[in-house]
Amino acid sequence: MTSTDAATKADVAARPKRGGGRDRRGELIAIASELFAERGFLATTIRDIADAAGIQSGSLYHHFTSKESMVEELLADYWTTLLQRYREVVDSEPDATKATRGLVRASVLLLDECALALRVMLNDWTYLSETFPFMEESLAECQAIWLDVIERGVAEGSLSSEVDATICYRTVMASVSGTARWFRPEGKVSVEALADDMANIFMSGFAARS
Incomplete structure (x- = not known):
């Protein structure tokens, strides 16, 4: 794990947890957006987003069909x-x-x-x-x-x-x-x-x- 990845995960962990599927969806879009802006959309994988969010890759598909939909x-x-x-x-x-x-x-x-x-x-x-x-x-x-x-x-x-x-x-x-x-x-x-x-x-x- 790079220092950037560690910092991203630490930032995510420090965020207050909000209830409701819609709030979680917004949090995931925010996390993904930061990665897309930093690394480029094409260079960012679903696993990168899941890792930054502290969840399994498959869990993202409960909210989104693809990173394109994000x-x-x-x-x-x-x-x-x-x-x-x-x-x-x-x-x-x-x-x-x-x-x-x-x-x-x-x-x-x-x-x-x-x-x-x-x-x-x-x-x-x-x-x-x-x-x-x-x-x-x-x-x-x-x-x-x-x-x-x-x-x-x-x-x-x-x-x-x-x-x-x-x-x-x-x-x-x-x-x-x-x-x-x-x-x-x-x-x-x-x-x-x-x-x-x-x-x-x-x-x-x-x-x-x-």
């Missing part, structure tokens, strides 16, 4: 949350510039709330997106929301027409995804401060020049 819940929750936040921004902010800033901030804030899901996707995007079509479908919906807001801002004259809207969107998404590799919420910079800084950086580039 990661599916993690990823579905991320995309559902992201799209919900985007819709809230668009519905509450008619000003295109402020809505664009809000979309940047919403994306960054999930680096804390959905950190494991983001790291899992960074590790194994190709396999996971081919396995779960809802990921590409959700990504397409995200892009549609972004492009609608940016193009509205360009039409209003508040956002620059010099940069293609799709390039703007993809640049933000690539930057946020890359940040998930190094950002840790417990570090010196809070996720709120990071969201504000990244929004300021991007909005200075998006703004129309007078």
